[in-house]
Structure formats: C-alpha cells, structure tokens
Amino acid sequence: MRLCVVGVGYVGLVTGACLSEVGNEVICIDKDQDKIARLCEGKIPIFEPGLSEIIDRNLRSMRLRFTTDLRRGISQSQVIFLAVGTPAAADGSSDLSCVDAVVVEMGRLLTEYRVIVMKSTVPVGTQARITQTLHSLTGASFDYVANPEFLKEGGAVEDFMRPDRVIIGTTSPRAKEIMTDLYAPFMRKSNRMLFMDPVSAEMTKYAANTMLATRISFMNEIALLCEHVGADVELVRRGLGSDPRIGSAFLFPGIGFGGSCFPKDIASLIHTGRMRGVPMSIAEAVLQVNAHARERFADRIKQYFSGRQDDVTLAVWGLAFKANTDDVRESPALHCVKKFLLWNMNVKAYDPEAGQAAGAVLDGQIQLCRNAYETLDGCDALVVLTDWQEFRMPDFEAVRNRLGKPVIFDGRNLYDQTRVKQAGLEYYSIGRLPVCNAGSE
Numbered sequence: 001m002r003l004c005v006v007g008v009g010y011v012g013l014v015t016g017a018c019l020s021e022v023g024n025e026v027i028c029i030d031k032d033q034d035k036i037a038r039l040c041e042g043k044i045p046i047f048e049p050g051l052s053e054i055i056d057r058n059l060r061s062m063r064l065r066f067t068t069d070l071r072r073g074i075s076q077s078q079v080i081f082l083a084v085g086t087p088a089a090a091d092g093s094s095d096l097s098c099v100d101a102v103v104v105e106m107g108r109l110l111t112e113y114r115v116i117v118m119k120s121t122v123p124v125g126t127q128a129r130i131t132q133t134l135h136s137l138t139g140a141s142f143d144y145v146a147n148p149e150f151l152k153e154g155g156a157v158e159d160f161m162r163p164d165r166v167i168i169g170t171t172s173p174r175a176k177e178i179m180t181d182l183y184a185p186f187m188r189k190s191n192r193m194l195f196m197d198p199v200s201a202e203m204t205k206y207a208a209n210t211m212l213a214t215r216i217s218f219m220n221e222i223a224l225l226c227e228h229v230g231a232d233v234e235l236v237r238r239g240l241g242s243d244p245r246i247g248s249a250f251l252f253p254g255i256g257f258g259g260s261c262f263p264k265d266i267a268s269l270i271h272t273g274r275m276r277g278v279p280m281s282i283a284e285a286v287l288q289v290n291a292h293a294r295e296r297f298a299d300r301i302k303q304y305f306s307g308r309q310d311d312v313t314l315a316v317w318g319l320a321f322k323a324n325t326d327d328v329r330e331s332p333a334l335h336c337v338k339k340f341l342l343w344n345m346n347v348k349a350y351d352p353e354a355g356q357a358a359g360a361v362l363d364g365q366i367q368l369c370r371n372a373y374e375t376l377d378g379c380d381a382l383v384v385l386t387d388w389q390e391f392r393m394p395d396f397e398a399v400r401n402r403l404g405k406p407v408i409f410d411g412r413n414l415y416d417q418t419r420v421k422q423a424g425l426e427y428y429s430i431g432r433l434p435v436c437n438a439g440s441e
C-alpha cells in the first residue's frame with residue numbers, strides 16, 4: 001500500500017518505519033526541515049531500540065522516504081496517518097494547533113478518496129471537529145479513522161510490530177477493510193484488532209493511560225503509608241501483583257511518572273470532564289499524588305543535607321523520564337535535578353542516552369559525565385533517578401569507595417537492602433525503612 005505519515009516524532013517515525021518494513025511504500029512528512037534533511041541521510045533524531053536498523057534497511061530499498069512536502073505525500077498515498085504533537089495547553093486541555101494546521105492544509109490538497117488516520121492522542125470529539133473542517137475545505141470523499149497509538153518509548157518498535165491490540169475507530173466499512181489489510185502483517189499470530197466508533201476509540205486511549213498512571217500513583221500512596229507503618233513496599237508490591245486479577249505491571253513505586261503522554265493526557269481527560277460537568281476525581285488525585293512523590297523524594301535529600309546544601313555535590317544516575325529512551329519531556333528525574341540546583345547543590349550526572357537532551361534543557365548547569373562511576377568522584381551522595389538496566393547491579397564497593405559520603409538515595413527502588421547494607425552504604429529508597437547503619441558488615 002502507499003501511505004504517508006505526517007509528523008515524524010517518536011510515534012510517526014516508528015509508525016512509518018514499521019509500516020515500510022512489512023512492504024508498504026511510506027512517505028514521512030515533517031515541517032522540521034533539519035530533521036527531514038538528517039533523516040534523508042539516515043541520521044535518526046531519537047534513540048529507540050531497533051529503529052535505526054529498520055530505517056536504514058527501508059531507506060536503501062526506497063520503501064521509506066522523508067520530505068517536508070505534504071502535497072506529495074497526499075497525492076501519492078491511499079492512507080494518511082497524522083502523528084503530530086498534541087501538547088498540553090495552559091488550562092490542561094490539548095493544544096491541537098499542530099493537528100489543525102495539518103488538517104487545514106490537507107483539506108485544501110485532497111482531490112480524491114483518502115483514509116485519514118489519527119494516531120495522535122486527541123480529545124474525545126476531535127473526530128467530529130476534523131471531519132467538519134475537511135468537509136468545509138474539500139469536495140473529495142474521505143474516511144476518518146481514530147487509531148490511537150499505544151506504543152511505549154523504549155519498546156516502540158516491538159510494540160508496533162507485535163501490538164497487544166489495535167483500536168480502529170470508524171463507522172465506514174470501506175475504511176475498516178483498508179485498515180484490516182494494513183494491519184494484517186502485524187496480526188499473524190492472532191487477530192488483536194478491535195473495531196469501534198471513533199468517539200469510543202478516542203476515549204479508550206485516555207482511559208488506558210489514566211489507568212496505568214493510576215496504578216503508579218496508587219503504589220506511591222501505598223509506599224508512603226508503608227514508610228509510616230514500617231511495612232516494606234517491595235514485599236507488598238509482590239504480594240499484590242501476584243493476584244492475577246491485579247497483575248504486576250505498573251506497580252513500581254518511585255519518583256512518579258512523566259514523559260510526553262501520561263501527564264498531559266490525564267490533564268486533558270480532566271479538562272474534558274470539566275467541560276462536560278463530570279468531575280474526574282480519580283484522575284485529579286493521580287496527578288496530585290504523582291507531583292507529591294517526586295517532591296517528597298527531593299525534599300528528603302534536601303533535609304539530609306540541611307543547612308549545608310551549598311557544599312553538596314550529588315552524583316545523579318538517570319535523567320530520562322524512564323529507562324531505554326532519550327526523552328526528557330516531563331521527566332521526574334529532571335524535575336528533581338532542577339530542585340537540587342534551586343537549592344544550590346551541585347550536580348554531576350550520567351544517563352546512557354538522555355545526557356544531551358537534559359544538558360540542553362538545563363543549559364550547562366550540571367556536569368555531564370561519560371559513565372556512571374565517573375559521576376561519583378568527589379560527590380556527597382548517589383541519587384538514582386531512572387531505572388536503566390545498567391544501574392541495577394552496581395559494584396557497591398566501588399560506589400562506597402568513590403563517594404565522599406557513602407549514601408544512596410534511590411528514587412526507583414533498584415537495590416536489595418541487604419546487599420547495600422553489607423557494602424556499608426547508607427540507603428534511602430521509597431516505601432521502605434532506611435538502611436542507616438553505615439559501616440556494619
């Protein structure tokens with residue numbers, strides 16, 4: 001099939017690459033000329049495991065092309081995917097200006113039947129608005145499909161190639177048939193396509209993200225109570241997750257969720273509820289608990305060094321909002337680092353992939369290191385903020401010996417308390433009593 005994808009960010013690039021990988025001819029379009037120029041040379045602007053190999057292969061076979069020319073994409077493609085950003089506006093609603101700009105341009109260019117597929121996360125009711133705009137701009141026929149994306153950064157290629165489910169929101173039998181063909185290569189083991197009306201499809205995406213975030217915030221609230229009653233949240237988490245009705249995913253306590261999706265999608269759901277007079281009380285509590293989790297963690301470190309913050313240098317492991325990505329948008333790790341800087345602490349940091357992006361946001365205020373151990377030299381504490389694999393089994397002896405003061409603040413509960421204790425380190429984590437008796441073997 002001939003396809004085009006408008007918006008070549010995390011979602012658009014993965015979508016375009018994976019669709020070309022199964023034999024489609026895909027034109028990827030972005031308004032960012034630099035990004036397109038670099039992609040034409042095979043330079044990938046994001047870190048996503050497995051992505052560069054797919055792009056290389058399909059660029060060479062000419063199944064995948066990059067351009068800034070929307071006209072070319074629309075005239076040559078049967079299906080047009082929209083994957084532009086939908087960030088949060090100041091009032092919590094979704095800022096749809098990028099979507100609207102593409103829709104208006106597209107409306108002027110449509111001359112024959114096309115399927116328009118919305119991959120961006122857009123508020124409930126967007127389908128009706130876009131359809132109306134397009135009808136006002138073109139006499140050409142089209143079908144609109146709400147096809148929210150569920151990939152997760154860090155595992156995006158795998159998620160796209162082997163999706164848990166594909167939600168297709170359309171009332172058109174013609175579009176349904178085209179979408180079924182399009183996704184068939186990804187459904188060989190079993191058909192996981194779910195068809196529904198566009199409004200329900202739009203709603204499903206918000207409900208899914210809010211549910212996942214709710215689990216994280218729930219665990220963070222339980223973790224707080226664990227600290228007060230002397231329970232170990234890691235044992236509680238295992239006990240809880242082993243119930244098949246509950247399951248173990250998204251139950252990890254820590255400094256909370258971030259990224260470009262959960263915070264803004266929950267805010268948008270709350271806004272939609274407000275517009276319809278339906279309070280989204282759970283969603284509101286989820287955001288509140290989330291904000292509290294990272295504040296509490298950062299405050300604990302401030303209190304520990306109370307009165308002498310100016311002399312403190314922290315070694316930070318992890319800046320990305322989660323492991324396996326270079327994305328620092330709404331990163332709780334960056335939020336904590338900003339707090340440390342506000343309190344006049346010095347920060348040395350290392351992240352396997354997100355150093356450059358974080359450095360740009362923090363504008364030279366932190367010292368970026370080339371590896372995890374280098375950050376420790378001359379520091380007063382190790383602060384773990386992202387759960388990268390390479391941080392999970394450190395050489396605790398080396399950590400203790402390189403740190404000026406042998407203390408770890410772990411915002412991701414990565415370590416076994418007994419091992420840390422044996423290494424003579426003081427250890428603070430989330431929802432577990434601190435290990436304070438440094439030096440004991």
Ligand code: NAD
Nearest residue numbers: 007008009010011030031032084085086098120121149153
């Ligand atoms: P992104 O910011 O990484 O990329 C968006 C791209 O759209 C940018 O390259 C931008 O230049 C381009 N763009 C903006 N306006 C344009 C225009 N008029 N014409 C052409 N290109 C234009 O965004 P993302 O993270 O890929 O997210 C895209 C959408 O998918 C959002 O709605 C997001 O909520 C949703 N989503 C994201 C993820 C994720 O993990 N990132 C997962 C599921 C859904």
